[in-house]
Amino acid sequence: MTKPDLSVNIGKIKMKNPVTVASGTFGFGQEMADFYDLGRLGAITVKGTSLEPWSGNDYPRTVETPSGMLNAIGLQNDGLDAFVNEKLPFLRQFDVPVIVNVVGQSVYEYARVSEVLGKTEGVHGLELNVSCPNVKKGCLAFGNSPEGIAEVVKAVREVTDLTLITKLSPNVTDVVSIAKAAVEAGSDALSLINTLLGVAIDPWRKKFRLANITGGLSGPAVKPIALRMVWQVAQAVDVPIIGMGGIMNEMDAVEFMLAGADAVAVGTGNFVNPMAAVEIIDGIEEYLASANISDVKQIVGAVGK
Amino acid sequence: MKGIYNCEVIAHSEVSPGVIRSLLHCPEIVRQAQPGQFVNVRVAATTTDPLLRRPFSVHAVYPNEGLFSLLYVLVGRGTALMNKIAAGENVSVVGPLGRGFDLGDSTGAQHIIVAGGCGAAPLHFLSDRLCALWGCENVKVLTGARSKNALLCEAEFISHGVEVVVSTDDGSYGHHGLVTELLQRRLFNSQLETHNSQHIRVYSCGPNAMMREVARIAHEAGVPNCQVSLENNMACGLGVCMGCVQKIKGPVPGDTSGNNWHRERVCKDGPVFNAEDIIWD
Ligand SMILES: Cc1cc2nc3c(=O)[nH]c(=O)nc-3n(C[C@H](O)[C@H](O)[C@H](O)COP(=O)(O)OP(=O)(O)OC[C@H]3O[C@@H](n4cnc5c(N)ncnc54)[C@H](O)[C@@H]3O)c2cc1C
Ligand SMILES: Cc1cc2nc3c(=O)[nH]c(=O)nc-3n(C[C@H](O)[C@H](O)[C@H](O)COP(=O)(O)O)c2cc1C
Ligand code: FES
Numbered sequence A: 001m002t003k004p005d006l007s008v009n010i011g012k013i014k015m016k017n018p019v020t021v022a023s024g025t026f027g028f029g030q031e032m033a034d035f036y037d038l039g040r041l042g043a044i045t046v047k048g049t050s051l052e053p054w055s056g057n058d059y060p061r062t063v064e065t066p067s068g069m070l071n072a073i074g075l076q077n078d079g080l081d082a083f084v085n086e087k088l089p090f091l092r093q094f095d096v097p098v099i100v101n102v103v104g105q106s107v108y109e110y111a112r113v114s115e116v117l118g119k120t121e122g123v124h125g126l127e128l129n130v131s132c133p134n135v136k137k138g139c140l141a142f143g144n145s146p147e148g149i150a151e152v153v154k155a156v157r158e159v160t161d162l163t164l165i166t167k168l169s170p171n172v173t174d175v176v177s178i179a180k181a182a183v184e185a186g187s188d189a190l191s192l193i194n195t196l197l198g199v200a201i202d203p204w205r206k207k208f209r210l211a212n213i214t215g216g217l218s219g220p221a222v223k224p225i226a227l228r229m230v231w232q233v234a235q236a237v238d239v240p241i242i243g244m245g246g247i248m249n250e251m252d253a254v255e256f257m258l259a260g261a262d263a264v265a266v267g268t269g270n271f272v273n274p275m276a277a278v279e280i281i282d283g284i285e286e287y288l289a290s291a292n293i294s295d296v297k298q299i300v301g302a303v304g305k
Numbered sequence B: 001m002k003g004i005y006n007c008e009v010i011a012h013s014e015v016s017p018g019v020i021r022s023l024l025h026c027p028e029i030v031r032q033a034q035p036g037q038f039v040n041v042r043v044a045a046t047t048t049d050p051l052l053r054r055p056f057s058v059h060a061v062y063p064n065e066g067l068f069s070l071l072y073v074l075v076g077r078g079t080a081l082m083n084k085i086a087a088g089e090n091v092s093v094v095g096p097l098g099r100g101f102d103l104g105d106s107t108g109a110q111h112i113i114v115a116g117g118c119g120a121a122p123l124h125f126l127s128d129r130l131c132a133l134w135g136c137e138n139v140k141v142l143t144g145a146r147s148k149n150a151l152l153c154e155a156e157f158i159s160h161g162v163e164v165v166v167s168t169d170d171g172s173y174g175h176h177g178l179v180t181e182l183l184q185r186r187l188f189n190s191q192l193e194t195h196n197s198q199h200i201r202v203y204s205c206g207p208n209a210m211m212r213e214v215a216r217i218a219h220e221a222g223v224p225n226c227q228v229s230l231e232n233n234m235a236c237g238l239g240v241c242m243g244c245v246q247k248i249k250g251p252v253p254g255d256t257s258g259n260n261w262h263r264e265r266v267c268k269d270g271p272v273f274n275a276e277d278i279i280w281d
Helices: A080-092 A107-118 A146-159 A175-184 A220-236 A250-259 A276-290 B027-032 B077-084 B117-134 B154-160 B179-188 B208-220
Strands: A008-010 A013-015 A019-021 A044-049 A062-065 A068-071 A098-102 A125-129 A163-167 A189-192 A196-199 A214-218 A241-243 A263-266 B003-016 B019-025 B038-042 B054-057 B060-062 B067-073 B090-097 B110-116 B139-145 B163-168 B200-205 B225-229 B245-249 B261-265 B272-274
Touching: A019 A276, A044 A080, A062 A214, A068 A220, A080 A098, A080 A107, A098 A107, A107 A125, A107 A146, A125 A146, A146 A163, A146 A175, A175 A189, A175 A220, A189 A220, A214 A220, A220 A241, A220 A250, A241 A250, A250 A263, A250 A276, A263 A276, B003 B027, B019 B077, B027 B067, B027 B090, B054 B067, B054 B077, B054 B117, B060 B117, B067 B077, B067 B117, B110 B117, B110 B179, B110 B208, B117 B139, B117 B154, B117 B200, B139 B154, B139 B179, B154 B163, B163 B179, B179 B208, B200 B208, B208 B225
Parallel strands: A019 A044, A019 A263, A044 A098, A098 A125, A125 A163, A163 A189, A189 A241, A241 A263, B110 B139, B110 B200, B139 B163, B200 B225
Antiparallel strands: A008 A013, A062 A068, A068 A214, A196 A214, B003 B019, B003 B090, B019 B067, B038 B054, B038 B090, B060 B067, B225 B272, B245 B261
16 A cells, blocks of 8 residues: 555645644754754644743642643743744754744734744744743733633734634633634644643642743643533634644654644653654554545544544 | 663662662663753652652763663552562663763863762762762762761762762761851862862752752852752753743743743753852742
């Protein structure tokens, strides 16, 4: 049998395979380029980028939990100018679409960052992070209501033609209504899920383990929730979905695609196995070949009862 | 280049109660590792709990055999699992990671190593290299522990041929008091007349409170180069998650918030930092 076709499209972004990395778990690619050719990925999604540099939350910022971890980084990043001048030139060397995760404290900031990136060579898509649980202003405040999300997406849509991917929060009662609002406001695609709000306590010191008290849960512990949300949203909207949450290996990735994800992102899995993303690409290909499936798009949403 | 290696576990030995030395085979890591660098070990190969790798400093390298060792305290589940990986089995190791010690670039310097508790682990490798580079007579080790049986690596330091001075908090061995008192004495006594403090370099690893004091003493003595190795909690160990950050003096370029500090990653920008740059809190 010939090699299965692994390519997928997310809006105007042409991915040679359905695997990207989750924002905040891959930095801006430099560190991971020591392990493999970044050009092998379907796309690279970089760390949340804001208009001005953000210094993030106090330390400690991470703690391990059963089959997962909490993080409260608080979106530390050096800001838009540093991204464009210092990080992007490195990423341009690789034959891989770059998706920038955009964060802001106001609708203006989301729109301003998006407008600049829309005119910047080497940026292929924007992932609007309206779902980070770790910052006090902005972000999740927009993502937890249909009105809030629509406001941000509309403002960004007006200033750029780049593919817009809205990243949804699992910390809401009705993810479907929020997904629909994002699509109606002009989002070309959705990604889900961001981390789940949690806390961890040190019983001996009788203190919260994170300086920020609350953090976002990620890793294998969240996979069933993420799968459920991808499946619910996929039935309700017509745009492509990037699924993530606890993907550690190719079978996890296949589950997300069967639930309705057109592509997947590897997050916490990169920490445990820096080669995870490329091993998952190879694994999906082998899965398709052994199941006699010629095109990966055939498995999207193909889950039966 | 750093990589992911399947290393064979050769042996574990208990060097003192609750402290283990594990010997691993990995010629690639042995070739590349610099003193102060660390490796990130996947202690649970087939389960996701514990999920994250565990960071350990490179304690010694044996280039002819392609072996390196780790020296660690059993503190929780991860270190217990590490100690249970049977000899002959493989373990996944990412490394070598981080920025190690700057060993200096000229002869004539006096190198003072200050170790606290299991901070001796990376300093053992450091003392070995400093000796090879600059001669053992120019390297001194000050090492402290809670009590005599908690003291680590004394014999190994001595076997490198360096002078070793010991302190214990409870007075059960060596100087009765803190290792920082040994440093204070050494930097402020008359010996300094023959050794201008400009030529002294201090290297330290241990509890944060101790390193902060080392930094203060070195600063007061006018020592121009004092390096400390930090051990912040890590998720990725690779520099991509921004979890392990330390406050460092000075703003980042482009920061308009008026902050006179910024945060750097201990795993990638460190774990070794110039003590003068650190904001201790
Ligand atoms: C760069 C670096 C080098 C290190 N080198 C050594 C060494 O040579 N010898 C040694 O004994 N220890 C060393 N440590 C500390 C060692 O990593 C921890 O003791 C170990 O991870 C504890 O794991 P555990 O599962 O047994 O404990 P648990 O408490 O169950 O671990 C829970 C979580 O906390 C993290 N953690 C706990 N204590 C520490 C700590 N002190 N520093 C960083 N992370 C911690 C663990 O990685 C894990 O994610 C080093 C730490 C760092 C960051
Ligand atoms: C350390 C860390 C930092 C993160 N930073 C961001 C971020 O900057 N922007 C964002 O949209 N999501 C961020 N996330 C969320 C991930 O992109 C992803 O949605 C989540 O971790 C679930 O996937 P996983 O279980 O595979 O990690 C972060 C997650 C982690 C663990
Ligand atoms: S542990 Fe992830 S950046 Fe240092």
